[in-house]
Amino acid sequence: xxxxxxxxxxxxxxxxxxxxxxxxxxxxxxxxxxxxxxxxxxxxxxxxxxxxxxxxxxxxxxxxxxxxxxxxxxxxxxxxxxxxxxxxxxxxxxxxxxxxxxxxxxxxxxxxxxxxxxxxxxxxxxxxxxxxxxxxxxxxxxxxxxxxxxxxxxxxxxxxxxxxxxxxxxxxxxxxxxxxxxxxxxxxxxxxxxxxxxxxxxxxxxxxxxxxxxxxxxxxxxxxxxxxxxxxxxxxxxxxxxxxxxxxxxxxxxxxxxxxxxxxxxxxxxxxxxxxxxxxxxxxxxxxxxxxxxxxxxxxxxxxxxxxxxxxxxxxxxxxxxxxxxxxxxxxxxxxxxxxxxxxxxxxxxxxxxxxxxxxxxxxxxxxxxxxxxxxxxxxxxxxxxxxxxxxxxxxxxxxxxxxxxxxxxxxxxxxxxxxxxxxxxxxxxxxxxxxxxxxxxxxxxxxxxxxxxxxxx
Numbered sequence: 001x002x003x004x005x006x007x008x009x010x011x012x013x014x015x016x017x018x019x020x021x022x023x024x025x026x027x028x029x030x031x032x033x034x035x036x037x038x039x040x041x042x043x044x045x046x047x048x049x050x051x052x053x054x055x056x057x058x059x060x061x062x063x064x065x066x067x068x069x070x071x072x073x074x075x076x077x078x079x080x081x082x083x084x085x086x087x088x089x090x091x092x093x094x095x096x097x098x099x100x101x102x103x104x105x106x107x108x109x110x111x112x113x114x115x116x117x118x119x120x121x122x123x124x125x126x127x128x129x130x131x132x133x134x135x136x137x138x139x140x141x142x143x144x145x146x147x148x149x150x151x152x153x154x155x156x157x158x159x160x161x162x163x164x165x166x167x168x169x170x171x172x173x174x175x176x177x178x179x180x181x182x183x184x185x186x187x188x189x190x191x192x193x194x195x196x197x198x199x200x201x202x203x204x205x206x207x208x209x210x211x212x213x214x215x216x217x218x219x220x221x222x223x224x225x226x227x228x229x230x231x232x233x234x235x236x237x238x239x240x241x242x243x244x245x246x247x248x249x250x251x252x253x254x255x256x257x258x259x260x261x262x263x264x265x266x267x268x269x270x271x272x273x274x275x276x277x278x279x280x281x282x283x284x285x286x287x288x289x290x291x292x293x294x295x296x297x298x299x300x301x302x303x304x305x306x307x308x309x310x311x312x313x314x315x316x317x318x319x320x321x322x323x324x325x326x327x328x329x330x331x332x333x334x335x336x337x338x339x340x341x342x343x344x345x346x347x348x349x350x351x352x353x354x355x356x357x358x359x360x361x362x363x364x365x366x367x368x369x370x371x372x373x374x375x376x377x378x379x380x381x382x383x384x385x386x387x388x389x390x391x392x393x394x395x396x397x398x399x400x401x402x403x404x405x406x407x408x409x410x411x412x413x414x415x416x417x418x419x420x421x422x423x424x425x426x427x428x429x430x431x432x433x434x435x436x437x438x439x440x441x442x443x444x445x446x447x448x449x450x451x452x453x454x455x456x457x458x
Contacts, residue, residue, distance in 0.1 A: 056097060057452040058104040063097070071096045073148075075252050084239035084254040091244040095251055102442055105449040107160055110167040117162045121400060123329050125158055128380060128398045137330075172441045178429045186425045190263070198262045201298035202269060203238055203255040206248035208290040211443060225284045225291035232281060238295050247290065249439070255295070261302055264431040269294050289439050311374050311420070315410040316385055317367035319353055320360040322402040332403040336396040339405055343393060350393070350407055359402065371412075373420070375427075381406065 056063040072089075075096060079086055086092070130140035141151045207225040209218055228245050232238060239254025246255055262270055272282040272294050281295035319339060321332040339357070342348040354367030362369055374382070384397040385406050394406040416424070 054454050056101060056454065057450075058101050059108055059450050061104055061108065063100050063104065068093065068097060068100065071100060078252075079239075079243065079254065082239070082254065082256075084243065085237050087240050087244040095243060098446075099252065101449065101451055102446050103160070103164065105445045106164045106167055109171075109445060110163040113167065113170070115163055115166050117159045120323055120325070121162070122155060122159050124323060124398050124400065124402075125162065126155060127329055129158075131398065168438065168441075172437050173430075173434065176430050176433050176437055178426050178433070182429050183422055183425045186263075186429055187421065190425070197302040199259050199300050199302045200262055200265065200270075200273070200296065201259045201300075202257045202265070202273070203242065203295040203297055204248055204250055204257055204269075205238075205242045205246040205255050205293040206251075206290050206439075207245070207292075208247035208439075208443070209288075211447065222284075222291060225293070229284055229293055232293070238281065249442070256297075259298070259300075261428075263428050266432055266435060268292070287436070289436060311416060312411060312413045313371045313373055314385055314408050315371050316369050316406055316408045317350060317354060317362070317365075318360070318369060318381075318407070319350070319358045319367055319405040320402050321357065321404075322359045329398070329403065333396040333398075336403055336405045340393050340395075350405075367407075 052064055052066045054062045055065050055068065072092060075092065076086060126140070127137055130137045133140060135143065144151055144154050205228060207221050207228065209221050213221070224245075228241060231241055239256070242248075242251055242255030248255065250257055266287075268285060268287050269292070272285045272292070273296050276282055276294075276296050278296050278298055281293055283293075285292050285294070319336065321327065321335060323329050323332055335357075339348070339353050343350050343353065351366030354363055357363075358367050360367070372382075372385070376382075377385070378399045378401075380397055380399050381404060384394045384404075385408060388394055388406065388408045390408055390411065392408065394404075397404045397406060
């Protein structure tokens with residue numbers, strides 16, 4: 001990653017989804033009475049009052065024109081970086097403001113439910129972001145500020161993203177139900193599928209349908225979808241069109257969904273693009289949420305069925321140091337680096353240091369975690385563990401539990417048991433359902449929120 005694009009890359013990830021994503025669902029009538037004048041940066045002191053004016057009230061909080069300006073700056077940076085032509089400024093403002101409304105409603109709901117992210121957890125997250133970009137925390141901070149955003153503001157945006165993720169997990173993910181029949185059907189379809197599995201890179205435009213829509217409303221939204229696909233057929237850029245017209249949570253990324261395994265995508269999408277070539281898009285398809293147009297940006301082979309029928313297990317051990325007001329993140333990291341040096345110099349054993357210092361239930365066993373299946377530990381832990389050779393010791397790894405030193409002592413590959421196959425199938429079905437469930441929930445909280453537009457024509 002080029003450092004000059006660090007902030008753009010990070011915020012692009014955060015808008016998706018962190019680790020960090022923001023939802024966007026524009027109702028069919030949300031903007032019917034609203035005219036938003038273009039937002040321009042202040043040129044003189046006399047314009048400051050206009051830039052900082054209140055433009056929307058969301059329940060008991062406000063969104064200011066200055067906040068909207070900043071979001072426009074960030075999204076335009078992201079679109080330019082990915083090569084997506086910038087849409088009409090008024091259309092971009094409408095999309096952004098609607099997303100900001102939904103974000104604010106999510107944050108309010110999280111706080112109403114007593115959710116909070118303390119500074120210790122936030123510090124761990126910031127360090128993980130720095131490490132993922134191969135920087136020290138200070139280098140990471142310097143780069144963010146060079147790109148025009150204060151570090152303090154960026155920290156608070158990360159805090160908000162963590163809160164939004166937590167409330168979504170509680171309100172959406174935890175409520176998705178997968179029946180045994182659905183698992184049986186998934187496994188049967190997988191067994192009968194003779195074609196090689198694929199990973200697909202898709203983009204998406206959604207023209208949403210309001211909840212309990214009338215026949216007239218559905219017809220109007222269908223007409224809107226026809227207008228959008230007409231623009232595409234006339235040569236309009238898909239990404240620019242998605243930013244301008246799409247009601248999906250990926251709209252401000254040009255509709256980009258990214259790479260996903262085929263069996264983790266909604267079946268509607270898979271069916272829609274079954275005969276679509278790379279670079280082309282589907283016809284309009286209907287779901288309960290609305291009308292969709294799906295573009296294929298890329299295809300590649302996934303793991304074959306034989307490889308997927310077996311999985312690698314790692315036997316690992318670790319030393320965990322917890323971070324607190326007394327022990328800082330840097331102090332914990334340095335202590336683990338000292339442990340690593342002692343082990344490699346044969347001045348101490350991993351087992352003895354784990355027994356003496358690890359703040360984990362595995363300490364009495366020398367840090368031994370036993371045999372670990374894929375996707376059974378935290379992503380940061382598993383990614384670091386998978387990169388290790390046998391008996392190699394990791395660098396300090398930061399997770400929500402603290403800082404870890406990891407060592408893999410053995411590896412093996414076993415055929416998947418029936419229980420593991422069903423577990424994997426359950427997860428795949430859940431992922432298929434999650435997008436639609438999230439969109440339904442975002443639409444629900446948007447409809448529930450009190451929103452007062454206070455836009456002024458200038």
